[in-house]
Amino acid sequence: MRCRFAPSPTGYMHLGNVWTALLCWLQARRGGGTLVLRIEDIDEGRSKKEYTRALMEDLTFLGLDRDEGPDAGGPYGPYRQQERYNLYEAAIERLKRLNLVYPCYCSRARITSVSGAPHEGELSVYDGRCYGLTEAERRRQRKKPSLRLHVPERSISFTDGLYGLQEEYLPTKCGDFVIRRADGMYAYQLAVTVDDGAMGITHVLRGRDLLGSTGRQILLSSYLGYQTPKYTHVPLLIDCAGHRLSKRQHGITVRELRAEGITGRQILSYLAYKGGLVREACLYDPDRLVQQFDIRNIGVKDIVIDADPIEAIKYFGH
Missing domain, CATH: 3.40.50.620 (HUPs)
Incomplete structure (x- = not known):
């Protein structure tokens, strides 16, 4: 099994990106596979190196490690599309x-x-x-x-x-x-x-x-x-008005959450709960999320996050 998370570095990582990254990571770890980070930066006008660096920092902060990528190396590089x-x-x-x-x-x-x-x-x-x-x-x-x-x-x-x-x-x-x-x-x-x-x-x-x-x-x-x-x-993460969380919609970023003192485990636990991967609203260790992972539990309907996601995510630290 070889899985990949392939974001575009056109803005800071937001909750919608984290949701996909989490599922890619869980799929690879649950299946004993390899997780590849690939930077899809062919949109040269919008892609920025600072966003690439920030993205890798945010993944590390979240505890979502990768086996191959721009910072990890690997036999299938280069891992940036512009290369x-x-x-x-x-x-x-x-x-x-x-x-x-x-x-x-x-x-x-x-x-x-x-x-x-x-x-x-x-x-x-x-x-x-x-x-x-x-x-x-x-x-x-x-x-x-x-x-x-x-x-x-x-x-x-x-x-x-x-x-x-x-x-x-x-x-x-x-x-x-x-x-x-x-x-x-x-x-x-x-x-x-x-x-x-x-x-x-x-x-x-x-x-x-x-x-x-x-x-x-x-x-x-x-x-x-x-x-x-x-x-x-x-399914995508959407706000209470039904809008998809995206960079253009200014979906809440990992940087903003970190500035509020929120941890990576809190963010992942919140998304796992909202997405139906776990049943209890509490703080989860990543290894436990891997053990409980079943992609079928999330269903096919888009996932509505809380009106005030910062306060909702903070709850997972109590």
């Missing part, structure tokens, strides 16, 4: 040799106008306009293209660890999708697939907001010759 661009480019070259990739000159405005505004959780479906362009038509284009992967007319299915059987017909789910943007940045779908495959990740646990990405990643894995991991998507 793995050569692997992504090699993957694109392989896909090109399989005649699966083509340049796309469409603007975002055109794609939106064609596909319409998607509902929450849905993707804009690309209509494949540039797939049929001739070489002569491509040479006449003046815009720098993105690269898209052409999807086959078949369904991708998998069984999620919590949400059960999932099936996606990619032509109507998302259409041909971008693997490298027009500005040269590698797309998330490509980078995460290459990283999971090259690092030998066998179990992927992440938030349910990424459930819709899985079909594309399974397709890419098959083309690139990787073994498909076992996927488990988990």
